[in-house]
Amino acid sequence: MRFLLDDEQREFGRTLDGLLEAAGTPAVVRAWAAGDTAPGRALWARLAEAGVFALAVPEQHDGLGPLPVELAVAFGELGRHAVPGPLVETVAAAALLDRLGDGDVTRTWLPQIASGKAVVSLCGPGASSPYALDADASDAVFVIDGDTLRVADGHGPVQPSLDPARRLARPHGGTVLAHGPQVIAAAAHAADVAALATAAQALGLGRALLARTVGYVGQRTQFGVAIGSFQSVKHRLADTLIALEFAEPLLHAAALALATADPAAGREIAAAKVSAGEAAYAAARTALQLHGAVGYTEELDLSLWIRKARPLRDAWGTPAACRDRVLAP
């Protein structure tokens, strides 16, 4: 047993971190929120070049995967930099199509997903939401309805989200692509992948919120000293770190369970989803509180991270649903 990321996996994370830091994601997020998806698409292409989407696509369709552990590493970095777009939905759609077997649909879409040409969204049972994320910015929106998989013809008006960089719309109509019990099984698997990727994103988001807040409280002074020297401030940050540190091994174990098709994978993913989601949301609350009123402003880039925390906690498996799953016999 060696329950640690290996050097290559860590290096992959560092590479993505560097790429995203250099890309200056806040401007990309703000553009995406305003409906200008060009910078986001450009970043998407660079992420694809780095191999992010190929991790969800098997080799026979030009991918590298499926590699859940590496996917968790990648989504941690995407969350750390608050990258916008249907990232989770795209890799979940890849997992879905892969499970449907080697047909025209699979052969068409998987190579495009792997290469970053296709940005796709997914609306399905595991999401328990009627909305597709970023339907207006996607090349295809897959919709699962019971045992039927369709690709939507269009979508309703974009509904504003708590996080303006998440654009929600109801998909409309569409062409049936597959039908039958294999769709149900594939959809369940896709939902697991989505939950895992969302948990990873939440964890990365939480880590970024903590790092920014630690930086801020070391600089901001009140009463003549750095506010980070006050014990109530320190203790709140210590609790934030504890929650994130203990969510991470759950995430890694969940990714391993998925990789090895462990029958306990569903439970492990649910456990990771609850704890990463709750830890990130608590990190956002703490970040806001410790930044004071400046934290409550849209101008500060911190807002881009804060506003994602609650939706990520609830997307692809609410805490209540996940807790139920943890205890399922």
Add this chain to the structure above:
Amino acid sequence: MDLEFSAAEDAFRAEARAWLAAHVPDTPLPSLETAEGFAAHRQWERTLFADRWSVVSWPEDYGGRGASILQWLIFEEEYYAAGAPGRVSQNGISLLAPTLFEHGTAEQRARILPPMASGEAIWAQAWSEPEAGSDLASLRSTAVRTDGGWRLSGQKTWSSRAAFADRAFGLFRSDPDAPKPHQGLTYLMFPLDAEGVTVRPIGRLDGKPAFAELFLDGVFVPDEDVIGEPGQGWRVAMSTAGNERGLTLRSPGRFTAAAVRLTALWRGQADPSDTALRDRVADAVIGARAYQLFTYAGASRLAAGSRIGAESSLNKVFWSELDIALHETALDLLGPYGELADGAQEAPSHGSWAEGHTFSLAGPLYAGTNEIQRDIIAERLLGLPKGRR
């Protein structure tokens, strides 16, 4: 990255499980915090030792099995899953022994470890004083140089199980003129029945009498019972404190086993519409799993050559809060039976939930309070500025 155990580790688990199945007493022993229970638990230590299960991670020379940290974790999982008795020798095994392995002499190890492993010598930790709790370095008990050794004087308190234990280890001020409080301290061992030692039991919150305060009046300790260099006691003690907070004091097996029992209790008694209670049960299960996995990651880092530093404070806060949450949830599930304690004939699970609950409440206090641990996390792991203490 993997979570696979090797064939040898699986075999070790199977051997431990079989031994425990054959030896764990059918009915729980009386509380080890009472005289009767202390004696029964000492006997249990002998049973463990006879088949080399009392200190699996120690070298074979001292009665262990030379088990790796991972094998130790496996043993602990099996131990708690089997419902085996609490360890009355814990202070010695998890605090003094690691200190001796790191700072003791070969002579000390040969003399002290085997009787510790067999339960013949049960040790108490004499660190805290009435005026030195969180601010341990302000301790005042003294060690004064004398012919061939030292004379100890002063008062120690909150010493777990000292009312019935045989020996104690603790810190003493040997150089009153040292410029800083944590300098000029010496780490010493002494017998609790030595001349000049008075042991006064203090009833705990749960009414159990094994806790004690110690009054020392010129107690003689020979040089051979100093651990490490005289004057370097703080450094020696801090390596022990890392063990205390870190994984060896509270192994994950304890919490994973409790989470399994809690889940069974919930399945048996809960109102399915009470989702608030369900969520708490789930959180306890998730917390136990998180702690187990965090420990596996820590063990993997140790195996790869890292040392555990201030991260042990993360463990301390996490397990102590998890322990309370587990027990509070159990008491809520038990409803009116939750308050029946270990003496009550009708107490579910022999009152172990109630007893465990009271004990869990001490978790945020001992081994360094959680406030102090959060300071350590904030300053050493997050790099925040030191504030006023």
